[in-house]
Amino acid sequence: MPFWELQQQLGIDVDRWLLRQSMPQPYGKAGACHAFEREWVECGHGLGQTRARRECQPEYEDFMECMHRTKLAMRLKTILEQRDKMIKEGKYTPPDYHKGKEEPRP
Numbered sequence: 001m002p003f004w005e006l007q008q009q010l011g012i013d014v015d016r017w018l019l020r021q022s023m024p025q026p027y028g029k030a031g032a033c034h035a036f037e038r039e040w041v042e043c044g045h046g047l048g049q050t051r052a053r054r055e056c057q058p059e060y061e062d063f064m065e066c067m068h069r070t071k072l073a074m075r076l077k078t079i080l081e082q083r084d085k086m087i088k089e090g091k092y093t094p095p096d097y098h099k100g101k102e103e104p105r106p
Contacts, residue, residue: 033066 031037040059044052053060065071086092097103 033063036063036066039063 036059040056040063043056043059047055083092083094087094
Protein backbone atom coordinates (compact mmCIF):
# COMPACT_ATOMS: atom_id res chain seq x y z
CA MET A 1 0.00 0.00 0.00
CA PRO A 2 1.57 3.28 -1.03
CA PHE A 3 -0.24 5.36 1.61
CA TRP A 4 0.56 3.10 4.56
CA GLU A 5 1.77 5.19 7.52
CA LEU A 6 1.61 8.35 5.38
CA GLN A 7 1.29 10.64 8.40
CA GLN A 8 4.42 9.16 9.94
CA GLN A 9 6.36 9.39 6.69
CA LEU A 10 5.46 13.06 6.27
CA GLY A 11 6.04 13.83 9.93
CA ILE A 12 2.56 15.23 10.54
CA ASP A 13 -0.18 14.27 12.95
CA VAL A 14 -3.61 14.99 11.47
CA ASP A 15 -5.32 13.50 14.53
CA ARG A 16 -3.99 16.35 16.67
CA TRP A 17 -5.61 18.84 14.28
CA LEU A 18 -8.96 17.05 14.23
CA LEU A 19 -9.35 16.56 17.97
CA ARG A 20 -10.30 19.65 19.96
CA GLN A 21 -8.57 18.83 23.24
CA SER A 22 -5.42 17.38 21.70
CA MET A 23 -4.39 20.67 20.15
CA PRO A 24 -1.50 22.50 21.78
CA GLN A 25 -2.90 24.20 24.88
CA PRO A 26 -1.63 27.31 26.65
CA TYR A 27 1.20 26.58 29.08
CA GLY A 28 1.47 23.03 27.69
CA LYS A 29 -1.25 21.63 29.98
CA ALA A 30 -3.85 19.15 28.73
CA GLY A 31 -7.31 20.49 27.92
CA ALA A 32 -10.02 20.16 30.55
CA CYS A 33 -11.94 17.53 28.59
CA HIS A 34 -8.95 15.79 27.03
CA ALA A 35 -9.51 12.53 28.93
CA PHE A 36 -13.17 12.33 27.89
CA GLU A 37 -12.31 12.99 24.25
CA ARG A 38 -9.56 10.37 24.32
CA GLU A 39 -11.96 7.76 25.77
CA TRP A 40 -14.50 8.52 23.05
CA VAL A 41 -11.92 8.29 20.25
CA GLU A 42 -10.39 5.09 21.63
CA CYS A 43 -13.85 3.52 21.95
CA GLY A 44 -14.75 4.25 18.33
CA HIS A 45 -11.36 3.41 16.85
CA GLY A 46 -11.73 0.65 14.26
CA LEU A 47 -15.48 0.12 14.77
CA GLY A 48 -16.87 2.11 11.87
CA GLN A 49 -19.16 5.10 12.10
CA THR A 50 -22.52 3.34 12.48
CA ARG A 51 -21.38 0.85 15.10
CA ALA A 52 -19.32 3.46 16.98
CA ARG A 53 -22.32 5.79 17.29
CA ARG A 54 -24.31 3.01 18.91
CA GLU A 55 -21.62 1.50 21.13
CA CYS A 56 -19.77 4.67 22.17
CA GLN A 57 -22.79 6.82 23.01
CA PRO A 58 -21.98 7.04 26.78
CA GLU A 59 -18.43 8.21 26.07
CA TYR A 60 -19.70 10.79 23.58
CA GLU A 61 -22.30 12.08 26.05
CA ASP A 62 -19.63 12.42 28.75
CA PHE A 63 -17.40 14.35 26.35
CA MET A 64 -20.22 16.68 25.26
CA GLU A 65 -21.23 17.30 28.90
CA CYS A 66 -17.66 18.20 29.73
CA MET A 67 -17.48 20.59 26.77
CA HIS A 68 -20.90 22.28 27.07
CA ARG A 69 -22.04 21.65 30.68
CA THR A 70 -25.70 21.32 29.65
CA LYS A 71 -26.68 18.90 32.44
CA LEU A 72 -24.94 21.12 34.99
CA ALA A 73 -26.83 24.17 33.71
CA MET A 74 -30.17 22.33 33.89
CA ARG A 75 -29.40 21.21 37.44
CA LEU A 76 -28.47 24.75 38.50
CA LYS A 77 -31.67 26.10 36.92
CA THR A 78 -33.74 23.55 38.87
CA ILE A 79 -31.99 24.48 42.12
CA LEU A 80 -32.60 28.20 41.57
CA GLU A 81 -36.27 27.59 40.71
CA GLN A 82 -36.67 25.56 43.89
CA ARG A 83 -35.01 28.34 45.92
CA ASP A 84 -37.31 30.98 44.41
CA LYS A 85 -40.34 28.81 45.14
CA MET A 86 -39.27 28.39 48.77
CA ILE A 87 -38.72 32.16 49.11
CA LYS A 88 -42.25 32.84 47.79
CA GLU A 89 -43.70 30.30 50.24
CA GLY A 90 -41.74 31.89 53.09
CA LYS A 91 -39.86 28.69 53.94
CA TYR A 92 -36.43 30.16 53.14
CA THR A 93 -34.85 33.54 53.73
CA PRO A 94 -31.58 34.15 51.92
CA PRO A 95 -28.75 35.69 53.95
CA ASP A 96 -28.00 39.40 53.52
CA TYR A 97 -24.92 38.79 51.40
CA HIS A 98 -27.10 36.92 48.87
CA LYS A 99 -29.53 39.84 48.68
CA GLY A 100 -26.88 42.24 47.43
CA LYS A 101 -26.53 44.07 50.71
CA GLU A 102 -22.95 44.69 51.59
CA GLU A 103 -21.51 45.11 55.05
CA PRO A 104 -20.66 48.72 55.91
CA ARG A 105 -17.06 49.54 55.12
CA PRO A 106 -14.89 51.61 57.46
